[in-house]
Amino acid sequence: MATTKYIFVTGGVTSSLGKGIISASLGKLLQARGFKVTIQKLDPYINVDPGTLNPYEHGECYVTLDGAETDLDLGHYERFLGIPTSQANNVTTGGIYQTVINKERKGDYLGKTVQVIPHITDEIKRRIKLLGTRYKFDVVITEIGGTVGDIESLPFIESVRQLIWEMGESNSLVIHLTLVPFLSATGELKTKPTQHSVKVLLENGIQPNILILRTVKDLTLEIRKKVALFCNVNLESVIQSIDVSTIYEVPILMQKEKLDTAVIKKLKLPDSGPPELAPWKQFLRKLKNPRHTVKVGLIGKYVELQDSYKSIHESLIHAGAANDCKVEVRFIHSEDIGENNFTELLNGLKGIVVAPGFGDRGIDGKILAVKYARENNIPFFGICLGLQCAIVEFARNVIGLEKAHSTEMVTKTPDPVIDLMEDQKGITEKGGTMRLGGYPCVLKKGTLAHKAYSLNKVMERHRHRYEFNNAYLDVFEKAGMIASGINPDTGLVEIMEIPAKKWFLGVQFHPEYNSTVLKPHPLFVSFVKSSVS
Ligand code: GLN
Numbered sequence: 001m002a003t004t005k006y007i008f009v010t011g012g013v014t015s016s017l018g019k020g021i022i023s024a025s026l027g028k029l030l031q032a033r034g035f036k037v038t039i040q041k042l043d044p045y046i047n048v049d050p051g052t053l054n055p056y057e058h059g060e061c062y063v064t065l066d067g068a069e070t071d072l073d074l075g076h077y078e079r080f081l082g083i084p085t086s087q088a089n090n091v092t093t094g095g096i097y098q099t100v101i102n103k104e105r106k107g108d109y110l111g112k113t114v115q116v117i118p119h120i121t122d123e124i125k126r127r128i129k130l131l132g133t134r135y136k137f138d139v140v141i142t143e144i145g146g147t148v149g150d151i152e153s154l155p156f157i158e159s160v161r162q163l164i165w166e167m168g169e170s171n172s173l174v175i176h177l178t179l180v181p182f183l184s185a186t187g188e189l190k191t192k193p194t195q196h197s198v199k200v201l202l203e204n205g206i207q208p209n210i211l212i213l214r215t216v217k218d219l220t221l222e223i224r225k226k227v228a229l230f231c232n233v234n235l236e237s238v239i240q241s242i243d244v245s246t247i248y249e250v251p252i253l254m255q256k257e258k259l260d261t262a263v264i265k266k267l268k269l270p271d272s273g274p275p276e277l278a279p280w281k282q283f284l285r286k287l288k289n290p291r292h293t294v295k296v297g298l299i300g301k302y303v304e305l306q307d308s309y310k311s312i313h314e315s316l317i318h319a320g321a322a323n324d325c326k327v328e329v330r331f332i333h334s335e336d337i338g339e340n341n342f343t344e345l346l347n348g349l350k351g352i353v354v355a356p357g358f359g360d361r362g363i364d365g366k367i368l369a370v371k372y373a374r375e376n377n378i379p380f381f382g383i384c385l386g387l388q389c390a391i392v393e394f395a396r397n398v399i400g401l402e403k404a405h406s407t408e409m410v411t412k413t414p415d416p417v418i419d420l421m422e423d424q425k426g427i428t429e430k431g432g433t434m435r436l437g438g439y440p441c442v443l444k445k446g447t448l449a450h451k452a453y454s455l456n457k458v459m460e461r462h463r464h465r466y467e468f469n470n471a472y473l474d475v476f477e478k479a480g481m482i483a484s485g486i487n488p489d490t491g492l493v494e495i496m497e498i499p500a501k502k503w504f505l506g507v508q509f510h511p512e513y514n515s516t517v518l519k520p521h522p523l524f525v526s527f528v529k530s531s532v533s
Pocket residue numbers: 355356357358359383384385386408463464465466467
């Protein structure tokens with residue numbers, strides 16, 4: 001297509017209405033109609049990226065193939081669309097200001113006062129358009145984080161206003177997502193918050209084209225008409241988004257509400273017939289009609305906020321559907337696991353995942369969980385720090401290196417089985433300095449990893465500073481824990497497993513960033529399969 005079309009998704013009334021899922025669902029519908037689509041997230045915070053944020057603040061940090069630490073919504077985009085995102089798909093206020101200030105220091109604006117308008121807004125607009133022009137997408141969906149009316153997202157809203165005018169009719173549209181609360185006392189759905197929220201957008205010079213209303217009850221025609229009248233939109237542009245049991249139902253719901261048709265009409269996109277959603281519906285059928293249920297424990301230290309482990313949770317759901325099985329994930333706080341209670345706490349689990357993480361809080365609980373899984377032959381999957389815990393546990397309890405540890409936790413351990421990577425030594429800055437993004441991994445033939453992937457070489461995403469200390473590899477392999485995946489360029493151990501166990505494997509990378517609805521990750525599929533059998 002000659003011109004890229006731009007769709008902006010804003011949110012009103014409250015946060016957490018699911019702009020990410022709506023954007024991903026619309027992206028899916030347009031992709032399933034044959035368009036080349038990508039989705040971008042603009043985040044109003046001043047951190048340059050979420051890599052330095054504690055998961056309690058903002059949920060999981062999602063890592064792209066090109067090594068960007070990004071918002072967890074990018075995970076939804078990839079899981080729904082099945083195509084990789086990149087650094088360009090996540091823009092933060094911090095990143096925008098950093099670019100503008102660096103340019104100012106270089107003298108690029110010499111003689112001029114650098115201001116929010118036009119310098120900050122120009123940089124925002126450049127980042128929005130970059131995706132369409134550089135990567136030749138037919139449609140770019142840009143989700144604007146936060147809620148309209150927030151002080152911090154004003155420059156983003158102003159940039160959208162400018163872009164709409166610059167791009168002209170039918171090249172852009174704004175979708176506004178709001179909430180229609182249900183008042184149980186009177187038994188009514190109320191539209192006033194939506195009206196007010198649209199007014200805020202209008203005050204900022206933006207007339208939304210489509211309204212998506214989150215609701216717990218079906219909207220009547222009267223309510224839809226009222227919203228259309230007060231908010232200057234056509235009746236068919238008032239779309240209901242009712243609560244559903246799974247986020248993967250949302251594209252189907254949006255299609256029923258004819259969201260894709262409304263978008264195509266407004267953007268004057270060629271209408272090549274209804275979206276091809278057969279594989280998606282097949283996944284949904286499997287998801288909703290499981291033949292078995294399996295209880296899997298996810299051991300982490302940020303479990304109070306389930307968004308901290310979003311991608312792992314979703315990967316288990318995908319893998320469950322692939323196995324006709326419902327995976328019931330039990331989130332277990334690693335700090336709750338102690339010598340006296342671990343057997344009873346972990347009892348009944350058919351699989352154990354030890355999650356990624358940083359620092360020593362809760363580390364002993366994670367190591368105990370590994371020990372329990374290993375000794376009871378329960379399928380075990382260690383991810384990043386989870387693998388490192390498995391290595392420490394094996395060193396201590398099988399090899400007999402009682403004080404073995406990671407130097408991240410005990411700098412002066414006599415047996416540093418996990419140690420800082422060579423190229424991490426001397427790095428003091430925290431932001432964006434880990435080993436990040438995609439690295440190759442060669443799989444050893446005949447191993448569990450090789451069988452699960454059915455490939456000789458894979459590319460997986462990383463986010464860590466520590467690694468398995470190769471000085472111990474011989475001892476480990478002789479004792480029964482082998483390296484089944486190695487980085488061919490550096491020799492770093494990427495996967496370790498215990499072949500004598502039913503399913504015991506740990507990975508230094510993050511397979512969870514690579515699992516999508518239509519392509520569940522082979523390691524998760526294999527792990528769930530073994531847990532269910
Ligand atoms: N803290 C560990 C490291 O930096 C593990 C990181 C992780 O689990 N993502 O190596």
